[in-house]
Amino acid sequence: xxxxxxxxxxxxxxxxxxxxxxxxxxxxxxxxxxxxxxxxxxxxxxxxxxxxxxxxxxxxxxxxxxxxxxxxxxxxxxxxxxxxxxxxxxxxxxxxxxxxxxxxxxxxxxxxxxxxxxxxxxxxxxxxxxxxxxxxxxxxxxxxxxxxxxxxxxxxxxxxxxxxxxxxxxxxxxxxxxxxxxxxxxxxxxxxxxxxxxxxxxxxxxxxxxxxxxxxxxxxxxxxxxxxxxxxxxxxxxxxxxxxxxxxxxxxxxxxxxxxxxxxxxxxxxxxxxxxxxxxxxxxxxxxxxxxxxxxxxxxxxxxxxxxxxxxxxxxxxxxxxxxxxxxxxxxxxxxxxxxxxxxxxxxxxxxxxxxxxxxxxxxxxxxxxxxxxxxxxxxxxxxxxxxxxxxxxxxxxxxxxxxxxxxxxxxxxxxxxxxxxxxxxxxxxxxxxxxxxx
Numbered sequence: 001x002x003x004x005x006x007x008x009x010x011x012x013x014x015x016x017x018x019x020x021x022x023x024x025x026x027x028x029x030x031x032x033x034x035x036x037x038x039x040x041x042x043x044x045x046x047x048x049x050x051x052x053x054x055x056x057x058x059x060x061x062x063x064x065x066x067x068x069x070x071x072x073x074x075x076x077x078x079x080x081x082x083x084x085x086x087x088x089x090x091x092x093x094x095x096x097x098x099x100x101x102x103x104x105x106x107x108x109x110x111x112x113x114x115x116x117x118x119x120x121x122x123x124x125x126x127x128x129x130x131x132x133x134x135x136x137x138x139x140x141x142x143x144x145x146x147x148x149x150x151x152x153x154x155x156x157x158x159x160x161x162x163x164x165x166x167x168x169x170x171x172x173x174x175x176x177x178x179x180x181x182x183x184x185x186x187x188x189x190x191x192x193x194x195x196x197x198x199x200x201x202x203x204x205x206x207x208x209x210x211x212x213x214x215x216x217x218x219x220x221x222x223x224x225x226x227x228x229x230x231x232x233x234x235x236x237x238x239x240x241x242x243x244x245x246x247x248x249x250x251x252x253x254x255x256x257x258x259x260x261x262x263x264x265x266x267x268x269x270x271x272x273x274x275x276x277x278x279x280x281x282x283x284x285x286x287x288x289x290x291x292x293x294x295x296x297x298x299x300x301x302x303x304x305x306x307x308x309x310x311x312x313x314x315x316x317x318x319x320x321x322x323x324x325x326x327x328x329x330x331x332x333x334x335x336x337x338x339x340x341x342x343x344x345x346x347x348x349x350x351x352x353x354x355x356x357x358x359x360x361x362x363x364x365x366x367x368x369x370x371x372x373x374x375x376x377x378x379x380x381x382x383x384x385x386x387x388x389x390x391x392x393x394x395x396x397x398x399x400x401x402x403x404x405x406x407x408x409x410x411x412x413x414x415x416x417x418x419x420x421x422x423x424x425x426x427x428x429x430x431x432x433x434x435x436x437x438x439x
Contacts, residue, residue: 068082
């Protein structure tokens, strides 16, 4: 799990076709002199105390009759809790479902199991998973594996946490989860925990009664109620103030909410998808995020790789962006080479900005390197190569950045949260630049 203590998916990096076949084994009580090893074959390994249900039988009164299963898939080793009484713990964290591609420690009841993973499956790329998921596209092995797992998770009502850097497409994948779920005909409600004023979060999330506070002129349903029968996407959940986290935990556990100023609990039928770019386990250790809420959100956790780790997706993403803009254009091979040489700190959101601005500058039907303008340059030589032939050539980077921020704010009517997202930077960074450039 790449050294992480949370159940974040560690998906295979690179093409799967060249890897040796994966071999998986379970070692029971690995630290004792009575340790025994069991190979995991093509069929799921079902673990429990009932010989009629389990293929690996444990003598532990704290283990359920059918406790958990381990399945080797093209995407990785899938560990699933089977509704056990005491839960399934992976590397110290309780989980419902997790996909692994490296060694891990499983704890079932009082029994410790060592999961040993060697090699990766020798399968064709198309066997790893689909190349799209809802509105998201990706042909790399990394994203195909993500899409395959999300297809499986979408059919459940598990709370899913999407982890990844700003701009990597967590909101697009959340919408895809909703579209592939049994709740697709219900509402899809987005609540950005980092975009609402802290004093209004409780009201916006749970609703309020008339007269509950100054300005509450009527009863108002919160995000949970508006998402009833559908999906609630809690974006940037790591930004939620500590004092409101117990209320969110109770809503997730009981599926009820109480309006600000009210005394009745209102039932809600909601599937929750959460997203954050923070390392929540570090937030827990530093006392900024509740451990019980962290565990509740960890039912199923999917890490979304940054764009720099899946550059094979660039060409498909560029064409998808151009189609969405209604532009019948092609990307020159030299342009793709220039895009592959950039580190993409703003991920897919920044790629969209670069491609759409380049398409606007292109005189013909081909996007060429001279049309590219990177707002977050990480290589000065690329800036020199792509800026010389632009109308902006000769202007300083600070002047170009100032103008880009100004035009974005103007276009979005001064909405700083949306502007930060459009520019592929954090809101705090945008505030600093607004102050710097006196906008």
